[in-house]
Amino acid sequence: MESAAPAIHVAIVGAGPSGFYAAEALLRSGLPVRVDMIERLPTPFGLVRSGVAPDHPKLKEAILVYERIARAPGFNFLGNVSVGRDVSVAELRSTHHAVVFACGAETDRQMDIPGEDLPGSYTATEFVGWFNGHPDYRDRTFDLSRESVAIIGQGNVAADVCRILAKPVTELRTTDIAEHALDALAESRVKEIHVIGRRGPAQAKFTTKELRELGEIADCATLVDPGELVLNAESETELAHRSNISGPGNLSLFRAFASRKAQLGRRTIWFRFHLSPAALIGDGHVEKIILTCNRLVGAPFAQVAQPTEEQIELSCGLVFRSIGYRGVPIPGLPFDESRGTVPHASGRVVDGAKALEGFYVTGWLKRGPTGIIGTNRADSVETVQSLLAELPKICDREKPGAEALRPLLERRGIQLLHYQNWAMIDSAEIDRGKPKGKPREKFTRVDEMLAVSPDNAP
Ligand code: NAP
Numbered sequence: 001m002e003s004a005a006p007a008i009h010v011a012i013v014g015a016g017p018s019g020f021y022a023a024e025a026l027l028r029s030g031l032p033v034r035v036d037m038i039e040r041l042p043t044p045f046g047l048v049r050s051g052v053a054p055d056h057p058k059l060k061e062a063i064l065v066y067e068r069i070a071r072a073p074g075f076n077f078l079g080n081v082s083v084g085r086d087v088s089v090a091e092l093r094s095t096h097h098a099v100v101f102a103c104g105a106e107t108d109r110q111m112d113i114p115g116e117d118l119p120g121s122y123t124a125t126e127f128v129g130w131f132n133g134h135p136d137y138r139d140r141t142f143d144l145s146r147e148s149v150a151i152i153g154q155g156n157v158a159a160d161v162c163r164i165l166a167k168p169v170t171e172l173r174t175t176d177i178a179e180h181a182l183d184a185l186a187e188s189r190v191k192e193i194h195v196i197g198r199r200g201p202a203q204a205k206f207t208t209k210e211l212r213e214l215g216e217i218a219d220c221a222t223l224v225d226p227g228e229l230v231l232n233a234e235s236e237t238e239l240a241h242r243s244n245i246s247g248p249g250n251l252s253l254f255r256a257f258a259s260r261k262a263q264l265g266r267r268t269i270w271f272r273f274h275l276s277p278a279a280l281i282g283d284g285h286v287e288k289i290i291l292t293c294n295r296l297v298g299a300p301f302a303q304v305a306q307p308t309e310e311q312i313e314l315s316c317g318l319v320f321r322s323i324g325y326r327g328v329p330i331p332g333l334p335f336d337e338s339r340g341t342v343p344h345a346s347g348r349v350v351d352g353a354k355a356l357e358g359f360y361v362t363g364w365l366k367r368g369p370t371g372i373i374g375t376n377r378a379d380s381v382e383t384v385q386s387l388l389a390e391l392p393k394i395c396d397r398e399k400p401g402a403e404a405l406r407p408l409l410e411r412r413g414i415q416l417l418h419y420q421n422w423a424m425i426d427s428a429e430i431d432r433g434k435p436k437g438k439p440r441e442k443f444t445r446v447d448e449m450l451a452v453s454p455d456n457a458p
Contacts, residue, residue, distance in 0.1 A: 005032045008391065009401030011096040013083045013330075015039035016046020017373050018363025019102035020066040021380035027072045029388055034074050036096065036402045040082045041135065042417045042449040043425060044070070046104055048373060049442075050134040053160040054175035055167065057439065062373050070419050076402050078409075079417035080450070086414050087405065089332030089359075095404045097394045098358050098387050101333065101342060101349070102380070105325035105364040109340070111152065115280030116321075120146065124157045124322035131164055131185075133178030133442035135449075143285075144188035146317025150289050152277050153322035154197035155205040159214060161320050165190050166220045166267050174437045178444055193269045194314060198276040198294055198305040201228065201254045202235035208249030215257055220267040226258040228273045237300040275312070276305060280319060288315045325369035333359065341368055347383025348390070358394045360387050421453035428452045 010026055012019045015037050026033045043049060045063055052059045070077060081087060092099050108123040110116065120143055129137035149165060151158050164172070169186045177185075197204055201224070204211070215222040229251075231239070239247045254271060262268055275291040282288065291312050294305035326340030334351040336343050342361040343350050349359035362383040363376050371379075387394075409416055425443060432441035443449045 006395075006398050007032050007034045007401065008098075008395055009034050009036065009096040009399050010098045010100060010387070011092050011401075011405075012037045012100045012102055013092075014046065014102035014104060014363070014365075015041075015044035015077065015079070016102060016104050016363065016376075017048060017062060017066075018104070018366075018376040018380050019046070019100070020044075020069050021377040022100050022102055022362050022384055023075060024065075024069045024072075024377075025381045025384035026387075027069070027074050029384070031388070031391075032074075034076065034401050036076045036078055036405065038078045038081050038083055038087075038092075040080075042079045042422065042446060042453070044077060044079065044419075044422055050129055050132040052132075052373075053128075053164060054132065054177035055163065055172060056160075057175070059373065075419075077417070077419040077422065078402065078405070079422060080415055080446070081409060084331040086409060086412060089330065091408070092405075093358055095400055095402075095408075096358075097391075097399050098360060100360040100362060100383060100387065101330060101365055102361075102363045103327070103330065103365050105327045105340060105369040107326050107328050107340075108321060109324045109326050111277050111321055111323065113277050113279050115282065115286070118280050118282050118286045119143070119284065120282065120286030120317055121280055121319040121321070124153070124161050124320055125325065127161055127164075127320055128157065131177055131181035133176075133181075133444040135444055135446050138180070138444045142184065143318065144184055144190055147189055147191040148314075148316040149190055149193045149318040149320065150277075150314060150316040151193060151195045151320045151322055153324070154195060154271075155322065155324070156207060156210050157325075158195055158320075158322035159206050159210040161322055162193055162195055162214060162269060163217065165193055166214070166217050166269055168218055171218070176433065176439045176442060178442055180444065190318070191267055193267070194272050194316065195269060196272045196275050196277070196291065198274070199303065200231065200235055200273050200296055201251055201271070202231055202239050202247050203296075203303065204250055204254075204271075204273075206246065206250060208246050208253065211246075211250050211253050214269055215253060217267075217269075220269060221260055221262050222257050222269045222271075223260055223262060224254050224258040224271045228271075229254055229258055232296055234296065234298070234300045234303055238303075241300070274305065276307060277319075278311060286317060286319050288313050289319060325364065327365045327368075339368055341365055345386075347379075347386040357390075360384075415450055417450075417453060424453040425449050
């Protein structure tokens with residue numbers, strides 16, 4: 001790095017996977033880049049900390065890579081700072097040459113059906129955030145005294161929700177699941193879980209590994225009605241195509257589940273297909289769900305669920321909506337309401353035909369909520385390439401970066417957390433987990449996190 005060259009100050013908003021991969025690409029550019037990663041929570045790692053299920057510790061190993069990036073010269077973490085509330089987008093642009101938004105998809109898609117907001121109807125985001133100890137969901141309560149549950153959607157988030165509901169709690173005790181969730185799950189009376197897809201078994205979005213796990217849960221029968229596995233010609237074509245990675249494996253698993261039998265006293269997972277939620281019914285609480293029966297129409301890989309006249313009812317006291325996440329608008333940035341993303345051209349934020357100079361986007365906020373953790377690396381590399389190509393334009397003068405941001409935030413009474421502060425929270429969490437045989441016991445309230453790391457010196 002040329003120490004004499006003026007620094008290029010880049011703010012990255014969001015400390016999840018896409019933010020860290022953007023930081024990595026910037027810091028590897030060989031240019032004198034200073035990255036200030038700004039995060040709303042005191043803790044980094046986004047969905048790897050609060051989205052990945054506690055019984056999937058392997059997936060959390062991505063954190064080892066992020067820790068290495070965070071230790072690189074030129075990297076700076078500014079935690080407990082909310083962009084849009086504590087500092088505006090325009091202020092960030094005045095202190096930094098470029099701002100990369102990597103804020104993910106923080107909310108859920110709506111089903112838009114009557115009764116959606118009845119007590120007993122929850123979003124996957126709330127439930128996943130709750131069992132993972134995310135401070136936003138710390139005080140949510142889920143009525144697990146009900147025996148029958150419907151999960152709407154057949155993607156990997158639905159699989160996570162289903163597994164956490166179905167697994168014996170003894171198998172969760174030594175994970176990093178939040179204590180409040182463990183206590184509630186230990187009292188759970190959930191017996192029957194219906195995982196409902198609007199299309200057919202060939203179109204379920206689970207990856208085969210995640211689906212297989214649902215068939216291997218102790219004391220749980222995983223079942224499908226064989227009549228629901230009849231395929232149309234278009235689905236057969238989809239399954240035979242070499243680009244179809246999960247479909248054939250998923251179908252063999254569904255066929256194996258169809259040959260199993262329910263057993264008295266065990267939890268049961270039922271996969272249901274060709275059903276769309278039409279209404280949630282109940283007097284002050286969900287009691288049943290009305291489902292419209294669908295038929296598939298369209299060409300292979302473009303088949304959609306077309307509703308028929310037929311409807312069925314399913315008794316259930318709990319509904320989890322897991323039909324995909326959605327980004328939330330950032331004050332000062334354009335937003336595509338239909339997709340729930342920030343409009344962009346190869347990562348450059350655009351407003352109609354006009355590029356917003358110095359503003360970039362990456363990750364789920366850019367491409368929508370698809371792909372695995374590693375998918376974000378290529379996505380962030382593309383965004384950083386767009387940024388680096390525009391350096392002559394955006395670096396027209398020197399800028400102060402975090403040097404100007406820190407006093408501004410301190411004047412506003414924000415308790416700024418640096419990476420060293422996170423390291424204190426991290427080691428306190430690990431210590432709290434030790435007596436319980438857990439990898440960590442997370443702090444689930446921001447106040448607790450701030451109390452553990454009072455020293456905010458850089
Ligand atoms: P997803 O994979 O897109 O699945 C969403 C599900 O909801 C699909 O079955 C979809 O059906 C259904 N759906 C959408 N709109 C609906 C509606 N209006 N009514 C009924 N059903 C509807 O999304 P996700 O499960 O939230 O996962 C997001 C991403 O994170 C995925 O890429 C996933 O693989 C990844 N992830 C990975 C892991 C892991 O690797 N272990 C864990 C969690 C998440 P259609 O197919 O018909 O649209």
